[in-house]
Amino acid sequence: xxxxxxxxxxxxxxxxxxxxxxxxxxxxxxxxxxxxxxxxxxxxxxxxxxxxxxxxxxxxxxxxxxxxxxxxxxxxxxxxxxxxxxxxxxxxxxxxxxxxxxxxxxxxxxxxxxxxxxxxxxxxxxxxxxxxxxxx
Amino acid sequence: xxxxxxxxxxxxxxxxxxxxxxxxxxxxxxxxxxxxxxxxxxxxxxxxxxxxxxxxxxxxxxxxxxxxxxxxxxxxxxxxxxxxxxxxxxxxxxxxxxxxxxxxxxxxxxxxxxxxxxxxxxxxxxxxxxxxxxxx
DNA sequence: GTGTGTACTTTCTTTTGGTAAGTATGGGCG
DNA sequence: CGCCCATACTTACCAAAAGAAAGTACACAC
Numbered sequence: 001x002x003x004x005x006x007x008x009x010x011x012x013x014x015x016x017x018x019x020x021x022x023x024x025x026x027x028x029x030x031x032x033x034x035x036x037x038x039x040x041x042x043x044x045x046x047x048x049x050x051x052x053x054x055x056x057x058x059x060x061x062x063x064x065x066x067x068x069x070x071x072x073x074x075x076x077x078x079x080x081x082x083x084x085x086x087x088x089x090x091x092x093x094x095x096x097x098x099x100x101x102x103x104x105x106x107x108x109x110x111x112x113x114x115x116x117x118x119x120x121x122x123x124x125x126x127x128x129x130x131x132x133x134x135x136x
Numbered sequence: 137x138x139x140x141x142x143x144x145x146x147x148x149x150x151x152x153x154x155x156x157x158x159x160x161x162x163x164x165x166x167x168x169x170x171x172x173x174x175x176x177x178x179x180x181x182x183x184x185x186x187x188x189x190x191x192x193x194x195x196x197x198x199x200x201x202x203x204x205x206x207x208x209x210x211x212x213x214x215x216x217x218x219x220x221x222x223x224x225x226x227x228x229x230x231x232x233x234x235x236x237x238x239x240x241x242x243x244x245x246x247x248x249x250x251x252x253x254x255x256x257x258x259x260x261x262x263x264x265x266x267x268x269x270x271x272x
Numbered sequence: 273g274t275g276t277g278t279a280c281t282t283t284c285t286t287t288t289g290g291t292a293a294g295t296a297t298g299g300g301c302g
Numbered sequence: 303c304g305c306c307c308a309t310a311c312t313t314a315c316c317a318a319a320a321g322a323a324a325g326t327a328c329a330c331a332c
Contacts, residue, residue, distance in 0.1 A: 020257035025200030037173035064161030081263030121156035127217030228309040
């Protein structure tokens with residue numbers, strides 16, 4: 001991946017056709033992929049697809065997430081431009097989280113994956129049971 | 137969940153419409169989701185979508201993965217029924233890995249996500265740069 | 273001055289991940 | 303015969319990440 005500075009500000013042909021390659025360890029797209037597919041990142045994107053939520057709401061709907069990890073995950077997704085953080089200057093604090101345009105794009109794809117797994121969970125679990133029975 | 141006592145082994149209506157809920161911490165679908173979206177799981181599925189590969193080939197194409205993690209990841213995906221392991225009884229060992237039918241289904245969805253990120257990597261990185269400049 | 277509510281942050285412990293070395297097997301080579 | 307090679311794993315050890323729980327900040331109510 002070439003992210004070097006250009007002498008002109010016009011996008012060149014190679015710029016336009018440049019894309020990442022997650023199979024290459026140096027490519028920054030792998031970092032973004034990790035933010036998106038991280039344990040809690042997936043669930044945050046999935047949850048925010050249903051609309052704006054505040055911190056405490058996310059914490060309640062995503063069962064099992066700690067405040068530390070939720071905070072960390074939201075920051076990473078915000079830095080990548082997927083999540084918009086809106087802090088209202090009141091006390092006690094009130095902060096809203098929503099998806100950006102690009103956030104909705106990734107989240108839609110995450111949702112497709114999550115939905116497929118949720119729908120097919122039973123056959124998958126059966127396969128897993130058979131596997132563990134066969135090979136201990 | 138099921139209030140009526142059943143004397144037969146026929147699947148009930150509720151059985152048929154049962155699906156997972158990844159937002160619930162107890163739901164096993166969350167475990168499957170983690171296998172699929174794990175750091176190396178995503179890349180293995182993505183790589184295997186291009187066809188059958190042996191262990192050493194995967195290790196080469198997925199830059200940066202250790203033998204331990206590749207082995208571990210392949211086992212998890214095999215247990216979930218996404219990956220088929222075929223060991224030829226020769227020496228030195230020769231083992232092939234390919235996707236099962238359900239493996240192709242998840243992998244296709246993973247691919248959609250990966251492709252979107254690879255294509256849009258540049259705007260994302262720009263957003264990230266702006267973010268780090270603003271908030272250090 | 274004590275308690276409440278929200279969104280974090282910090283500290284400490286546990287779990288997970290990475291690195292490197294070891295294991296099993298038989299065939300080729302000197 | 304002794305030694306090395308190739309391949310697909312395991313194992314042992316240490317570093318990094320995640321989880322649990324407590325602390326912080328602020329204004330207002332009592």
